[in-house]
Amino acid sequence: MLHQLPSAEGQLLFLSKLQRLFSESDFTATYKFALLIALADLAVELGADDGGELALSTRQIGERFIQIYWRQALPYGTGLVNATPGILIQNNGTQAAVISAIAAFRMKHGVGTPQLARALPEYQALLGSVAQTVSAQPLNYLQNFGGMTDVFLFERAGLGKVKLKPGVMYCLRRFQPLVQQLARSHWVNHIKSNRRNISILGQADDLEDFLFAASRQSLLAMASGLRKLDGEKCFYCGTILTNADVDHFVPFSQYPRDLAHNFVLAHPACNRSKSDTLAAGPLLERWLDRLGHHADSLTEIGQAAGMIADVQVSRQIAAWGYTSALTQGGHAWLAPSKYEPIDQSYSGYFTA
Structure with missing residues (x-):
């Protein structure tokens, strides 16, 4: 069954309701923010740019919750001024059940990453518990705002399943960076406004990085592995590295999720110049070729560094990013002060 793409008016209505959800909903815990992030990410990684529906299981969403909250289940505040290390409280009542379970x-079990956790038989029990919490709480209450229920995002589709409504998958894919930005900023404010976190936060200035970005130790491990795989050269300009940045090939600002196959080593100057821009065709071709030849090695490096590693998801995200840029008339970075328009030829890189 073919579904019509949402009209401009339909997309504006979606954004209006999303804005109302953030301003008029009762956020007693951070679960609703996590659910919005999870739905937007899964729409990008599993969906398509059409007006159709997207079926998701509560276990798929639960697994994303585990990945999102995994680092947040560690103490925050170590080494900060006027801070007492502790696990941040993410519920207005008792600690959020997902945090406690993780x-x-x-x-x-003494495991440091979600990837290692997945290999344990006991992980399925954890996933089942988190999925049950997701089903009973944010999935039940996310669409309640302004004193009413507006089922504009998804509906239940049987036991342990939900279905994004027609047009929602398209809108989540198109506005994914905005959804992420809104959810993360409100999430940070929610934690800061909880008085029980005052002693833990101290004079915090890196809370957002702690909640959502890879740790410094993980990035250092990733850099070490990439040096062994790619050699001592910048991915973008090809010259020898002295100092190196671990750069997101698809910019973190466009898709804020740390994925092993999306990382490359770059000169700090190349990294700053490229900034939040997608890379141009020759660089994209090189990156895709690297995935084709070194996917397993990148998976091993990522797992050792505690990063999520999935080559197909990374390709899907890149395809989504370039398709979005094409529809918006975007330009791609080739070298400092050198850009080229993203045109229809870019789709060929993903079909070759």
Whole structure:
């Protein structure tokens, strides 16, 4: 069944309701923010640019919750001025159940990453518990705002399943960076406004990085592995590296998720110049060729660094990013002060 793409008016209505959700909803915990991020990410990674529906299981969403909250189940505040290290409280009442479940799992099994956790037989019980919490709480209450229920995002589709409504997958894909930005900024404010976090936060200035970005230790491990794989050269300009940045090939600002196959080593100057821009055709071709030849090695490097590693997801995200840029008349970075328009030829890189 073919579904018509949302009209301009339909997309504006979606954004209006999304804005109302953030301003008029009751956020007693951070679960609703996590659910919005998870739905937007899964729409990009599993969906398509059409007006159709997208079926998701609560276990798929639960797995994304585990990945999002995994680092947040560790103490925050170590080494900060006037801070007492502790796990941040993410509920207005008792600690959020997902945080408690992950923290207990980490302590019992001594695993440092979600990837290592997935290999344990006990992980399925953790996933089942988190999926049950997701089903009972944010999935039930996310679409309640302004004193009413507006089922504009998804509806239940049987036991353990939800279905994004027609047009929602398209809108989540198109406005994914905005959804991420809104959810993350409100998430940070929610934690800061909880009085029980005052002693933990101290004079915090890196809370957002702690909540959502890879740790410095993970980036250093990623850099070490990439040096062994790619050699001592900048991915973009090809010259020898002295100092190196671990750069997101698809910019973090466009898709704020740390994925092993999306990382490359770059000169700090190349990294700053490219900034939040997609890379031009020759660089994209080189990156895709690298995925084709070194996917397994990048997976091993990522797993050792504690990063999510999935080559197909990384390709899907890149395809989504360039398609979005094409529809918006975007330009791609080739070298400092050198850009080229993103045109229809870019789609060929993903079909070759």
